[in-house]
Amino acid sequence: MRDAFFYALCAALLGLAGVTVLARNLFRAALALLGVLLCTAVLFMLLRAEMVALVQVMVYIGGIMIFVLYAVLLTSELGGRMPGPSPVKIAASVFCAALAFGVVGALASRAGRADSGASADGAAPGPDNIASLKALGLRLLDPGPDGFLIPFELISLVLLAAMVGAIAIARDDKGRAP
Amino acid sequence: MGSADAGMDSLKLAAYGILLLPLLSFLINGLWLGKKSRTASAWLATLAMGATLILAVAVALGYRAEVLGHPEAFAFRSAVVWEHTWMAFPTGSGAFLAAEAGFHLDPISVMMVLVIAFISFLVHVYSMGYLRDAAASGRFFALLSFFSFAMLGLVVSGNLIQTFFFWELVGAASYLLIGFWYAKPAAVAAAKKAFILTRLADAFFLMGLLLVGYQAGGFDFAHLNHPATAAALDRTVGAGFLAFNLLTAGTLLIFMGAWGKSALFPFHVWLPDAMEGPTPVSSLIHSATMVVAGVFLTARLYPLFSAADITLLVVESAGAFTALFAAVIACTQTDLKRILAFSTLSQLGLMMMALGAGAPEGGEGFSSATGAASAAYSGSMFHIFTHAFFKCLLFLSAGAVIHAIHSNDIRKAGGLRKILPFTYAATLVAALALAGFWPLSGFFSKEEILHAALSNGHYGALFAGLATGGLTAFYMSRYFLLVFHGEYRGGEAPGARREGLLMTVPILILALPSAFAGWMGRGFFTEYVLPWPALAGQGAMAAAGDTLAGAGSWLPVAAGLLAVAGAGFGWYRYGLGKKTAGFPGREAPAWYRVIADKFYVDEVWLFLAKRVGGSWIAAPAAWIEVRIVNGAFDLASGFLRRLAFVQSLFHSGQVQWYMAVALLGLLLISGLGGYWIP
């Protein structure tokens, strides 16, 4: 039962992704992307990573996607039909995509083919393996070798830089003094 | 040897100075002073040459005291003043074929050094007046100094390599000076003609030089002139129809250089055209010094040449033919300088013929130092000596005449003795000397030559010499009378400017040796200027003296009579107030026109150059150069261009292209890495 749901979810995910890359209308593509993100969030739930699903919905969909939609609404004629790529380009891109699929897939599945094979097959670990919010929080601020304190500090810098950069790039220079 | 060495040391400084002073004057004038100030450059060159003359006299006096005073210490009366190793070509097994750069003195080189320094100095003084108004005189004086340096270096060299080196430098100086007025197309053409013709001859010279030097194991004159060397070279090499005698071939090839440089038929065509250069150039280079370099070289290698079986015969024949040929043409020319040019050609032929006439009858080698050979040798050198003075004077006076009437054409001259009195007197002396009138210098030098021919049994050469003498007297009297006597035939009045002092004084000074060099030099030449085998033995010198005094005393009388006859015929045709006799125009008979057109030798050369050189050799070579050589380069560069174009496609600026390439690279690396990392 669970497997059927999983496969249906996969189908939806890949289908919506296909719409994102193939749609000739930009707004439609954006909405399809939104769908992809939602499906991904559901997938995370299935994989027992609720925290990530939460973050996905709140930040990714609620932040990034809104931003993308804003950009789409600000810069394009919404009903417009974008021109498609040339056949040469399609062929080359299909080739690259296939290559990417092949290499990445092969590498990943080689990594996934664990030698011990004990926990490779979906045997769910015990309930005490579930990442609880408290455990996550403690791990996040853990200064030890297993902790994520330093990345936590660094990412705040990254976000600051991104903010400043975005403002600097996108601001209107017309009325300013040189 | 101690005192000899000390004596030689005292000459060293002077010897260095003789070469260095003209060289420095050339460098300073050429690189800086010539452009800065014309007057200063003229003074610098002239003073440098004057100092060189003083040093040359010092060296000559030193030579007389040291070498001639101690003959036992100096074999062949030759001394090495200084010498440095210059080139050494390894020939395997540790041996070297070496050439030194040095300053060698022996009788003929001392004579030449004096002549060159003296004439060059006078020409410098003359040029200060002649080129007073010329624009680029700074360059002129630099080139005159350069020429003097090169010529001096040539005559004092002790081996063939140094000789060849300076030989080429002299040729380059001649080219630059003939084409001095490079805006004049005729001058440029003449310079090219001179250089290319002599360079062609020099190619053979180089071949012979290398052949002989390599086979003989050395380039020094002392080594080459040794009888053992000649004997070693006298063998046949090659096979079948390509076989040749090494000695004959080598000496003939070397003589080719002299053939071209001394302008013997048929290489003579460059010398009349070289008159396009300024008159001081003609008087210094193309009469007194450079053109005799060929005769000088032949004299230097005289023992070697005479050991070969036909070389001296070739020398004699070429000289005799040229002497007669040029003398005949000189009788018909209407350009002042060309008359003198053909006269020079004729006299050069005489000098060469003299050297050739020294070969004993039957063409045997030089193992016996016959007195006749010595007489021929010293006669030829003596004639170089006397000819330098009166020919230079004649050219300088021609320059004065040209300056006065502003034209080179003898048909526009006449009656100039009133305007140029001093020039007139000096030219009279020189003309009489050239024609061989007793007691002037030319008489004695020609006498020695004719005597040598007679006593050696070379009657053909004797006939040629006598006939040339008669013709010389005729054309010189024609020249003299048409220029200085009679009525003035030019358009406007001749230049009323008084004879410039700077131009007249050298002319007057030269009149003295023209007159008296015969008396002054005779003793020196008969006693010391002898080929080496003769110098080795005392007995031969006495034989030389006997030859000159004894048999054949009818000869000077005959020669003198011929000269008088020639001059008389000239007086008959051109003197006595006859104005137009002697300028036949188109109505002249055909034989006259052929002679006046110089027997069309120039046209033959032109055809050879254009058709053979141009169409048959140069054009295919050009085709190969353009199509094949350039084509190969174009192919290579085209390939690189296409390669670069392909590479530029990677810089299209298209982001998605960049991303695709980056992705492929990433996949490649991660794929490979993923499979190699266990």
Add this chain to the structure above:
Amino acid sequence: MNLTSCLVLSASLFAIGTYGLLTRRNLIAALMSLELMVNAALINFVAFARFGGPRGALPDPEAGSLFALFAVGVTAAETALALAIVIAVHRQRGHLDIRALDRMHG
């Protein structure tokens, strides 16, 4: 549902994203394809966190979740900057054609 199927899913999503990135002419559309690729990576993170890594490494849900968290954060920053550039380009040129942005040509 096992690790292999999740990895196949993420590889497919990555491939689709690649195709879109190399194909789309509109700048924003290309960015959206980029988002797909990032999401594929996220799925990878979470899958390994759930099922365990190579050579029998135990699954570590905490680390996986936190990794994904940071990935989302960085992606947010990157998207912000990218869309700022999009705005600037649109202001300057009036269109968002990726083929016109070739000033680095040469």
